[in-house]
Amino acid sequence: MDKVKVLEKYLPPDAAPLIGRWIDYFKCEFKISRNRGTKFGDYRPPHGDKGHRISVNFDLNPYAFLVTTVHEFAHLHTWNEHKHKAKPHGTEWKLNFKRMMQPFFEKEVFPADIKRAIVSYLNNPAASSCSDLNLYRTLRKYDVPKESVITVEKLPIKAMFKLKDGRIFRKEEKLRKRYKCVEVSSQRVYLFSPVAEVELIPD
Template identity: 80%
Template sequence: MIQEVKLDKVKVLAQYLPAEAAPLISRWIDYFVCEFKVSRNRNSKFGDYRHPYGGKGHRISVNYDLNPYAFLVTTVHEFAHLHTWNEHKHRVKPHGSEWKANFKQMMQPFFEKDIFPPDVKKAIVSYLDNPAASSCSDLNLYRSLRSYDAPKAAVITVEKLSAGAVFKIKDGRVFRLEERLRKRYRCVEVSSKRVYLFSPVAEVELVED
């Protein structure tokens, strides 16, 4: 006789996000009939939502290596996309007013439970009230969430480097920081002399010149 083994979603989710938030996220997964995946690290994004297409239903994935608060914010962010899709399909912008309203509404239960530290809650509220902030790339929110990451040896953000500092990124390429522009940093790849623009919060490793 084959016995079916069912994972307890609440216990699994509690490994990645604050335990008090796990029951509600588990209910959302069931209510929206959503495939929820804990994904490998993706440097370009924390999470992803895919609307129903090609015989597949709603799909959400969130990077496994986020701290609990970042994992929860990203999860709610993606469920707000799902909810907005159910209401409007392609008729609205991905991070338009409809999505912002849903994100704010879906975040409210976690505010009421005081799950977030005050600085993270303040950053989320500021983000939702700022129409110029289009996604979780909002630097204020990003910095607040990342402050709860476990320390990483030898890792530093570009904005903390001095002009002329030499650093390398995950793929091994080496750059020299030249100057700060309006929102990004102008850097030159040492080997090719090509110019690249880096986000202030890009994580790099300082190396000897």
Template identity: 50%
Template sequence: MTRDQLEKGLAKYIPLPAVPLLAQWVIEFGAHLRITKARNSKLGDYRHPYAGEGHRITVNHNLNPYSFLITLVHEMAHLTTWNKYRNKVSPHGPEWKNEYKILMREVVKLKVFPLDIYNALVAYMQNPAASSCSDEDLLRTLRKYDVNKEFEHLEELPDNSLFALDNGMVMRKGPKSRKRYKCYEVNLRRYYMVSPLAEVKRLEE
């Protein structure tokens, strides 16, 4: 794939001002980037060179441009961490956090993020986690830019609402306990603590 082809492909998924920089990194680091179908368990992943294959990065196709960009930088940081330390460090340890900050600072300089995402991202960068999904403020802000509104967030539903998760579990929304809602699974007759940002489908009664 030529650089021009790579840039045209990336332009479909990330803000245009970030395209040249990310294309440069993909080529410079020798990464094989693949856009995948939506996965509930993760937004993207990285695989280090193994059995004759080089660096491999995947990112879900259905992310909004800002989520896609942040996820791609997250996985790129795994690549640069591997290049420096191989498998001698933990996946999301201090070394990865430092690499993530280095790369993300270069992206932030491009001024591609709306102010609300920028503020949430700067706060998240103080101590990056294994996934941007684990930071509720950043995730809540990023989801405001989602085009697909098929699902609602649990926190948006009225108390006592009946809803379904994407795994098929049917629940009734209960009270909030600290950071999560105590919800009753009507078929299993058990309570579960559910994130306020869980994507749910409201059910009619």
């Protein structure tokens, strides 16, 4: 099947042809990956007999898939220019991310709220990676709701919740940016991102 046709299943249709051209231009192996709870996408530079490799989780909504894809291509472009001399989300990467996002702004691929969140993220030096919560929350609004899945920040204090691996936790107070949660079986304390996806255990 034509790669653009495949990409149209995951991206906003207007964005697919350009991403297809980038894959060819950069001679990049582009993989649509299973869900990885800890990351949306991944870039690996050339190594041995392998060239550039990018993978993006299959289950992202089209806008999150596009933002993640551009994020990873900006890493690739930055590596081509600076190799290992540039910081992963440093000035060089930010500049490339901003430039590479521009064609999609011009095509008006994004809803206004996502465009605002991306612009705000790019203008905020403190937001050093895609852990920017405002951008993450804005993108999440376009997800198809999943039954029983909720983010930690929406749970009441003392609520019990379960992870995919079956471990059960109790939510405690917020400590700066993260929530203190206690694993029930071991009583060990863990810190959770406000937007970590969990399954609420009913009372």
